[in-house]
């Protein structure tokens with residue numbers, strides 16, 4: 047957790063002020079019992095009303111000063127801790143954004159969400175508590191002991207007996223709590239994962255009548271989390287009676303032995319009253335420390351999880367010095383490219399070499415799982431090649447910044463992802479500065495104008511979260527328009543036409559051909575009809591190129607291609 051304190055730097059001034067204010071507050075609290083004992087021993091015993099009044103007024107001022115200091119310290123510590131939480135959330139979020147897709151897979155979306163929200167809240171709460179306790183608790187304990195000893199050294203032996211007892215109790219409780227707190231966060235992750243899956247997969251769950259199964263799964267995760275939380279609370283609640291028992295025992299011992307000493311004439315009544323207050327302050331501070339000991343393990347478990355993210359090195363890094371290819375046209379060149387997913391025994395794409403030029407359409411076809419999506423994911427550098435190179439205009443994609451590289455590409459993913467907002471906003475996601483005209487034009491080419499115009503508010507119609515209020519094909523067309531509005535050098539369509547009917551697809555391809563004259567187009571497809579007109583067709587078979595050429599050539603020479611064609615087209619169409 048200490049590692050994270052570097053993010054408290056912007057609040058150094060506030061924190062220093064908190065420490066000074068708490069110092070003042072502790073001094074005032076330590077001084078008040080002594081003044082009170084003076085009132086009793088001098089003012090009351092000697093019947094000196096003027097003295098009582100004088101010291102009473104001083105007490106009033108000191109108490110008021112202490113209160114003001116406490117309020118100001120609370121305000122500043124809350125402000126610093128909340129600001130710290132904000133900085134942490136920002137850092138974690140920006141760091142996550144730099145992860146490659148592999149980084150996401152490693153930690154998992156649900157855990158990333160828990161870490162950015164709940165874990166940071168835990169750390170934030172403990173930081174606030176610590177800011178308040180780190181100065182005042184030790185000061186109250188040490189100062190309290192000194193003051194108590196100054197009142198009566200012999201009676202102070204009681205405190206020396208109690209402090210180790212309390213410390214042992216706190217240690218035992220913290221030791222039992224830490225593993226449970228760690229487990230609690232992991233179980234929270236699991237609950238979030240189950241909940242996320244149940245919510246996003248709601249249609250499948252209903253269609254397959256699996257609601258009950260999902261309920262059981264959720265209840266299991268929920269019960270598991272609750273069980274651990276109850277165990278943690280058992281430990282926490284057992285702490286309070288132990289503390290209170292020790293506290294009451296100490297007070298009884300002080301009163302018992304104190305009254306004997308008063309009887310002997312070795313102690314005054316006021317001193318005993320002050321002594322009891324000092325003991326109370328010491329015990330209270332120890333209890334606060336014990337609460338901290340309970341909260342710190344949970345926060346340190348959370349801090350570990352946050353640090354795990356912050357320490358994760360982005361495996362896709364920008365080069366020190368970019369060789370960006372300004373003003374070039376978008377020639378994409380794969381040379382002997384091989385790639386395997388981490389932990390996989392076999393490469394998913396193997397020894398791929400081809401070049402595609404502006405104005406050309408290159409289609410990639412192959413059976414499911416043949417590596418088509420993986421291959422094109424290497425162009426925007428979602429993954430880095432294992433060997434070989436992917437170049438754009440002669441520059442290796444690893445030698446340009448990711449921002450420069452991705453600005454050249456209009457990527458249309460296999461699964462259309464839309465964001466909450468209007469249709470126009472979703473299209474403008476591709477180019478923030480796009481004019482209304484450009485947005486409309488992109489929608490026209492993407493064959494989206496027709497259905498957008500039937501929507502209640504046209505381009506201003508709202509798209510719900512995840513685009514659930516429009517059809518799959520409509521989502522896909524908006525996602526295509528989003529890429530078109532950028533007017534990039536390279537278009538990458540990852541099986542983006544599969545949700546469209548054949549007529550819309552044909553219209554779309556015709557429009558693309560007419561409108562996008564100078565860009566490089568790479569299309570991954572399952573349907574032969576999508577690729578027939580392509581200038582170059584790459585046939586993938588188990589990650590290797592089984593054939594490369596135009597439709598006619600491949601039909602003659604490539605067995606795999608012929609099999610795909612035969613499985614899709616009728617004999618007449620083939621002829």
Ligand SMILES: Nc1ncnc2c1ncn2[C@@H]1O[C@H](COP(=O)(O)OP(=O)(O)OP(=O)(O)O)[C@@H](O)[C@H]1O
Nearest residue numbers: 151387390394412413414415416417418419420421
């Ligand atoms: N993130 C991943 N981690 C590990 N293996 C993966 C990952 N993504 C894909 N694979 C594996 O890589 C292989 C190729 O997957 P890819 O998605 O590239 O195929 P595809 O040809 O696009 O298939 P489809 O046409 O069904 O979309 C598959 O065997 C798949 O199991």
